[in-house]
Amino acid sequence: MSxxxxxxxxxxxxxxxxLFADIREARQTEYVNHFWRTLANDPSLATETWKRLQExxxxxxxxxxxxxxxxxxxxxxxxxxxxxxxxxxxxxxRGMTAEMYGEFLxxxxxxxxxxxxANSMQVPLDECFLNSDEG
Amino acid sequence: MSxxxxxxxxxxxxxxxxLFADIREARQTEYVNHFWRTLANDPSLATETWKRLQExxxxxxxxxxxxxxxxxxxxxxxxxxxxxxxxxxxxxxRGMTAEMYGEFLxxxxxxxxxxxxANSMQVPLDECFLNSDEG
Amino acid sequence: MSxxxxxxxxxxxxxxxxLFADIREARQTEYVNHFWRTLANDPSLATETWKRLQExxxxxxxxxxxxxxxxxxxxxxxxxxxxxxxxxxxxxxRGMTAEMYGEFLxxxxxxxxxxxxANSMQVPLDECFLNSDEG
Amino acid sequence: MSxxxxxxxxxxxxxxxxLFADIREARQTEYVNHFWRTLANDPSLATETWKRLQExxxxxxxxxxxxxxxxxxxxxxxxxxxxxxxxxxxxxxRGMTAEMYGEFLxxxxxxxxxxxxANSMQVPLDECFLNSDEG
Amino acid sequence: MSxxxxxxxxxxxxxxxxLFADIREARQTEYVNHFWRTLANDPSLATETWKRLQExxxxxxxxxxxxxxxxxxxxxxxxxxxxxxxxxxxxxxRGMTAEMYGEFLxxxxxxxxxxxxANSMQVPLDECFLNSDEG
Amino acid sequence: MSxxxxxxxxxxxxxxxxLFADIREARQTEYVNHFWRTLANDPSLATETWKRLQExxxxxxxxxxxxxxxxxxxxxxxxxxxxxxxxxxxxxxRGMTAEMYGEFLxxxxxxxxxxxxANSMQVPLDECFLNSDEG
Numbered sequence: 168m169s170x171x172x173x174x175x176x177x178x179x180x181x182x183x184x185x186l187f188a189d190i191r192e193a194r195q196t197e198y199v200n201h202f203w204r205t206l207a208n209d210p211s212l213a214t215e216t217w218k219r220l221q222e223x224x225x226x227x228x229x230x231x232x233x234x235x236x237x238x239x240x241x242x243x244x245x246x247x248x249x250x251x252x253x254x255x256x257x258x259x260x261r262g263m264t265a266e267m268y269g270e271f272l273x274x275x276x277x278x279x280x281x282x283x284x285a286n287s288m289q290v291p292l293d294e295c296f297l298n299s300d301e302g
Numbered sequence: 303m304s305x306x307x308x309x310x311x312x313x314x315x316x317x318x319x320x321l322f323a324d325i326r327e328a329r330q331t332e333y334v335n336h337f338w339r340t341l342a343n344d345p346s347l348a349t350e351t352w353k354r355l356q357e358x359x360x361x362x363x364x365x366x367x368x369x370x371x372x373x374x375x376x377x378x379x380x381x382x383x384x385x386x387x388x389x390x391x392x393x394x395x396r397g398m399t400a401e402m403y404g405e406f407l408x409x410x411x412x413x414x415x416x417x418x419x420a421n422s423m424q425v426p427l428d429e430c431f432l433n434s435d436e437g
Numbered sequence: 438m439s440x441x442x443x444x445x446x447x448x449x450x451x452x453x454x455x456l457f458a459d460i461r462e463a464r465q466t467e468y469v470n471h472f473w474r475t476l477a478n479d480p481s482l483a484t485e486t487w488k489r490l491q492e493x494x495x496x497x498x499x500x501x502x503x504x505x506x507x508x509x510x511x512x513x514x515x516x517x518x519x520x521x522x523x524x525x526x527x528x529x530x531r532g533m534t535a536e537m538y539g540e541f542l543x544x545x546x547x548x549x550x551x552x553x554x555a556n557s558m559q560v561p562l563d564e565c566f567l568n569s570d571e572g
Numbered sequence: 573m574s575x576x577x578x579x580x581x582x583x584x585x586x587x588x589x590x591l592f593a594d595i596r597e598a599r600q601t602e603y604v605n606h607f608w609r610t611l612a613n614d615p616s617l618a619t620e621t622w623k624r625l626q627e628x629x630x631x632x633x634x635x636x637x638x639x640x641x642x643x644x645x646x647x648x649x650x651x652x653x654x655x656x657x658x659x660x661x662x663x664x665x666r667g668m669t670a671e672m673y674g675e676f677l678x679x680x681x682x683x684x685x686x687x688x689x690a691n692s693m694q695v696p697l698d699e700c701f702l703n704s705d706e707g
Numbered sequence: 708m709s710x711x712x713x714x715x716x717x718x719x720x721x722x723x724x725x726l727f728a729d730i731r732e733a734r735q736t737e738y739v740n741h742f743w744r745t746l747a748n749d750p751s752l753a754t755e756t757w758k759r760l761q762e763x764x765x766x767x768x769x770x771x772x773x774x775x776x777x778x779x780x781x782x783x784x785x786x787x788x789x790x791x792x793x794x795x796x797x798x799x800x801r802g803m804t805a806e807m808y809g810e811f812l813x814x815x816x817x818x819x820x821x822x823x824x825a826n827s828m829q830v831p832l833d834e835c836f837l838n839s840d841e842g
Numbered sequence: 843m844s845x846x847x848x849x850x851x852x853x854x855x856x857x858x859x860x861l862f863a864d865i866r867e868a869r870q871t872e873y874v875n876h877f878w879r880t881l882a883n884d885p886s887l888a889t890e891t892w893k894r895l896q897e898x899x900x901x902x903x904x905x906x907x908x909x910x911x912x913x914x915x916x917x918x919x920x921x922x923x924x925x926x927x928x929x930x931x932x933x934x935x936r937g938m939t940a941e942m943y944g945e946f947l948x949x950x951x952x953x954x955x956x957x958x959x960a961n962s963m964q965v966p967l968d969e970c971f972l973n974s975d976e977g
Binding site: 708709710711738740741742745746756759760763764767768769773774776777778780781782783784785786787788789790792793794795796804806807810811813814815817818819820821822823824825826827828829830831832833835836837 | 843844845846873875876877880881891894895898899902903904908909911912913915916917918919920921922923924925927928929930931939941942945946948949950952953954955956957959960961962963964965966967968970971972
């Protein structure tokens with residue numbers, strides 16, 4: 168159902184093979200998921216995307232689980248079915264409990280609601296937000 | 303520039319006046335921001351939205367700052383200028399540092415990129431995400 | 438602030454001049470709003486769009502005010518500032534009261550909220566909706 | 573295919589059981605649809621959402637069918653497959669005819685088209701819309 | 708899975724039958740795809756949409772393949788699964804190679820990323836873009 | 843009006859100063875636009891984004907003007923005001939004529955319309971698109 172075939176291990180060129188090896192190493196599993204097998208039709212785009220993803224989602228000032236929650240929120244608002252599933256699964260692996268997920272859903276639905284209201288009424292910005300932003 | 307006038311303290315009916323008092327009490331400031339003054343044209347919708355917002359954004363399993371980051375992510379993907387400004391300001395009040403904001407921007411831009419790629423190629427879901435979801 | 442200059446009456450070619458005359462006639466006002474003056478840089482695209490708009494928004498099985506409310510809802514979800522303002526103004530001209538607008542905002546915010554929830558959880562369709570659809 | 577299992581009648585806790593009873597009572601059918609069975613993983617979020625939905629979609633100044641059309645329009649622009657199906661089915665139950673649906677589709681497609689045009693050209697607002705808004 | 712049944716050749720009224728004949732003639736194939744069979748529930752909306760599509764996508768200053776790439780880009784950002792598939796297939800028929808598709812995906816993912824960044828930070832417009840626009 | 847101050851030449855750290863020099867060199871102008879001055883609050887994110895942009899938008903199988911049109915299409919559908927203006931200006935610098943822009947607007951508005959229709963009716967995919975995709 169994809170617009171491109173998936174690249175399996177046999178058909179992978181050198182760049183794609185290295186990418187698949189990196190993914191297996193980083194995740195400690197033999198399984199390479201569909202996104203990477205499909206994007207690997209353009210091995211250099213796939214490799215650059217993977218490298219950047221590793222940098223961005225790794226440990227930093229924000230906790231890896233918090234990063235997954237932000238990723239999920241963007242994916243939901245953008246309506247990306249694949250990313251919603253893959254990052255909800257990742258968040259669970261990183262410790263998202265049922266309670267956290269319930270609170271996450273409440274925040275996402277609240278934000279969607281007030282986004283719609285602010286857009287509907289075209290509420291003008293308050294000076295103070297701008298001051299606070301620059302502070 | 304709004305589709306509705308803002309309700310000032312003099313014009314507020316009893317429900318709106320109570321809402322404004324609640325907001326001042328909760329935030330410990332005299333200032334009532336434009337969103338609430340505009341939504342107060344429908345005092346019961348404004349009051350319900352405020353009450354629900356207080357419940358959702360208050361302390362829970364997720365940290366209030368994490369909730370603000372999720373709120374910002376949804377607002378950005380939905381393109382809501384007002385909410386982006388107001389919740390970026392709130393996140394700063396709750397402790398978002400420049401480093402955190404930089405990491406947040408990296409995650410949001412990474413997610414937007416892979417959302418576009420997964421949507422472009424219509425990548426089919428992997429069985430394992432579904433298994434992990436149900437587990 | 439537009440990507441194109443507005444076409445004024447003097448600069449209008451024959452097609453654009455006819456379009457402006459049609460708009461004035463249909464609306465019984467001398468004023469031609471910015472959307473049409475900007476789109477008139479491509480007079481044939483502007484004329485086709487105007488003709489189609491007249492057909493679509495005119496009387497039918499659905500009331501013209503109901504059509505404006507649907508138009509507003511789409512424009513809000515698409516985040517189109519210009520269309521939100523112009524169609525909120527049109528809805529008011531066609532009789533939208535403050536009460537109706539309040540109910541409209543409640544429905545739009547409710548829909549945005551459950552859209553986000555259904556997308557978040559990727560709820561599978563019920564058979565019965567499909568049966569009802571085909572019935 | 574959901575990120576959460578559906579709660580059946582046997583597994584429902586007291587809050588969820590009450591919710592399912594309310595839904596059955598309100599709709600006069602034994603069937604509880606997937607959205608509520610999935611959201612019921614967080615029984616209090618599900619119950620609040622249901623109560624609010626009943627208030628918002630009930631009789632008011634706007635006809636219940638008109639509210640369903642607004643709901644459909646938002647769901648389409650937000651790309652929510654589940655909500656498009658469930659609210660198209662609801663609109664039919666509330667009397668949407670084939671003619672009405674055809675007109676609805678024409679308005680939705682017209683709005684999407686002019687939203688894209690106004691966004692493309694970044695058309696600046698006319699003063700008169702603002703005056704009309706405040707009037 | 709559609710909200711409307713597909714109109715087959717036997718059930719087509721005169722307008723729909725003519726539309727199907729036009730499509731077959733234009734594309735030199737007996738096959739009429741699902742979009743048109745579904746939209747043909749409203750034969751006049753279907754016919755107008757088809758005629759407009761033929762005008763818009765035909766030869767002009769922009770190459771037909773370039774038009775398909777623009778169509779794909781809009782469909783991806785709008786998350787329209789059907790249009791992504793049908794226009795990716797059309798682009799291939801019009802000569803899109805694997806290299807072109809790889810570059811297309813890189814541009815789409817780059818744009819999505821900077822769109823998210825510009826929206827996140829609410830970057831103010833530079834005067835020079837406006838001057839260049841009017842030039 | 844941004845959520846971050848713009849970094850001017852004096853405040854730029856070494857990484858940001860190098861980025862600004864690169865931009866000036868590549869574009870043969872002293873002017874550094876707001877997007878880069880704002881993103882330069884996180885010099886490494888800004889530098890990586892700039893480098894990737896140069897690679898993606900440079901000459902390839904697709905013409906640089908075609909790439910700008912794709913970029914514009916995505917930015918319009920995502921409602922990013924800044925990117926719409928900056929990439930419409932870039933497209934003009936790369937040779938977009940008034941006729942091309944008119945055709946571009948027609949394609950974007952046509953795609954937006956059929957995206958809305960396909961989403962509204964939830965049209966199921968045709969087998970043949972999938973075969974063509976894999977071929």
